[in-house]
Amino acid sequence: MDVIVVGAGAAGLACALDAASAGPRVLVLESSDGVGGRMRxxxxxxxxxxxxxxxxxxxYPQVRRRVRLRELRLRPFTPGFVLAGSRGRHRFADPTRRPDLAGDLRPGRLAPLPDTVALGLLAARDLLLPAALLRRGRDVPTARALRAGGISDRTVDAVLRPFLAGVFLEDALETSSRVFHLYWRSMLRGTLxxxxxxIGAVPEQLAAGLPPGALRLDAPVAALTDDGVVLQDGTEVAGRAVVVATGPHEAAGLLPGLAVGPxxxxxxxxxxxxxxxxxxxxxxxxxxxxxxxxxxxxxxxxxxxxxxxxxxxxxxxxxxxxxxxxxxxxxxxxxxxxxxxxxxxxxxxxxxxxAMPAPHPLTRSARVAPGRYVCGDHRATGSVQGALASGARAAREVLADLAGGG
Structure with missing residues (x-):
């Protein structure tokens, strides 16, 4: 093989598709009985x-580029969410899409007037500014960015923190503010x-675009070798380039010395x-x-x-x-x-x-050694966009090195 991709999650599939489309012979090795990784x-x-x-x-740009959305027969969530608990029940709705549900956004219900205005300005900024500007913004914890935007701690704790805890899987709001602004922008611009x-239909659609014979399931990789990889059953597969597209801990096991975060x-x-x-x-x-x-x-x-x-x-x-x-x-x-x-x-x-605490790099090079690469959302942002973009970057770097004789 020219390129061996270890792992058939979103990142590995994106890498394999882009590499194969340029001509090299690509083989994807997946340890489980299906594609998708966490998206199954x-x-x-x-x-x-x-x-x-x-x-x-x-x-997400990578989704729009790669996925045939109509074939997924997508069904939308209500734009917004309902807060329930000791403070009663209130609705946080997108007033631009469901004005009929936005009554609780009136000042004094969910938040006082200054906070409502501040949140509206923040949303307008994230919606309208080019993503490139948001990526270059000063990176601080999300909690600090919300305070700097004029939103009181009371409103953050009562409204935003409970929702964002489910987005970032942490409730201290220590996640990078650049990541927050990009996520907020994507929610305002897209449909959830x-x-x-x-969700497994998404990677299955991606995998269907691979060349015949390019995907092998139930093929766990035991180690990387000088010439490619060796599977757990002892089978050796030779390849000029190996891309490890697994979770962070599995990647560190196959690529000793690879730094992985929390x-x-x-x-x-x-x-x-x-x-x-x-x-x-x-x-x-x-x-x-x-x-x-x-x-x-x-x-x-x-x-x-x-x-x-x-x-x-x-x-x-x-x-x-x-x-x-x-x-x-x-x-x-x-x-x-x-x-x-x-x-x-x-x-x-x-x-x-x-985990994506500030400051957080939005993308990192896939190269870790000659002929050795790594990709996944842990190399970018924790999202489908991050995984696909990381796989795309890995493919670009692999193709460049193969063309240069690396």
Whole structure:
């Protein structure tokens, strides 16, 4: 092979597609029985379950470039979210898209007038400025950037922190402000939605574009060699360039000396209910931060359930949450009896996102040694955009080195 890609997640697939389109012989080696990495969908007891709560953002440049959106049959979430908890229930809606739902944005409900104005100015700035300017902005923790933008600590803690904790998987808001502004911009410009078949439909579509024979599943790589890689079954595969497109810890195991940063963990619980506790496709955010968020996924995509029952997804920071405590909290947030909700599955994900504290590099070179490269969202930003862009960068660097005889 000219190029061996280890891992068939979003980054590895993007790298392989771009490299193969330029002519080199490419082989993707995936250790599991399917493509997608963290972007996979399982079928359990007639329900389609993503491996952890997922949303798909149509505004990402790499998504627009690579994905045939119509084929995914996308179903949108309500633009905004509902805050529920000890402060009551309020709705944070995008007034440009759903003015009929934006009543709680009136001053004195969710936030005082100065904070409402400040948040509107921040949103307008992120929506209208070129992304290149946001990338070059001063990088500080998100909490500090929000204060500098004129939003009071009270409004940050009551409204923004609970929601952003579910975006960044951390509630201290230490995430890079440049990352925050780019994420906020993408949410304002795009539609948050889900494919009708689950998030796994996205990498499956990408993988279908690979040349015949370029993907090998159930092929775990044990080590890199001077000539390529060796699989766990002892099979050796030669390749001029090897791209490691795995998670950060697996990448460090294959590339000794590779520096990897901290990661964020999350647990997602799935429950089946006889009836929907919220009759709309809207994210419910816990204002007291005991949970991250919950959503009735069958209000977004009815086909995720085969028997008409409601499918509820709930996420919690970390990997230690108890299902019984989560279900009890859901009863408080939804205002319904959850005693008879059936636990369907739970996904405890210790490496769900890379931590992105300020200052955070938005992209890094894929080259780590002659003929050795690495890509993934841990080399960019923790998003589908970050993963795809990192894979694209790896392909560019590999192709340049192959053309130069490297």
């Amino acid at each position: 969908t399982d079928v359990v007891d007639g329900f389609r379950l993503d491996r952890g709560f997922q949303v798909f953002n149509t505004s 939605c889900l494919p009708s078949a689950g 990661v964020r963990a999350v647990t997602t619980f799935y429950h089946a209910a006889s009836r929907s506790p919220l009759g709309e496709p809207t994210l419910l955010v816990d204002s007291d931060r005991r949970l991250l968020n919950s959503v009735v996924l069958t209000e977004v995509v009815p086909g995720l359930s085969s028997d008409g029952r409601a499918l509820v997804s709930t996420s919690v920071l970390g990997t230690d949450a108890a299902e019984s405590e989560v279900r009890a909290r859901l009863a408080e947030l939804y205002g319904v009896d959850t005693a008879h909700w059936e636990p369907v599955a739970e996904y405890r994900i210790p490496v769900a996102l890379p």
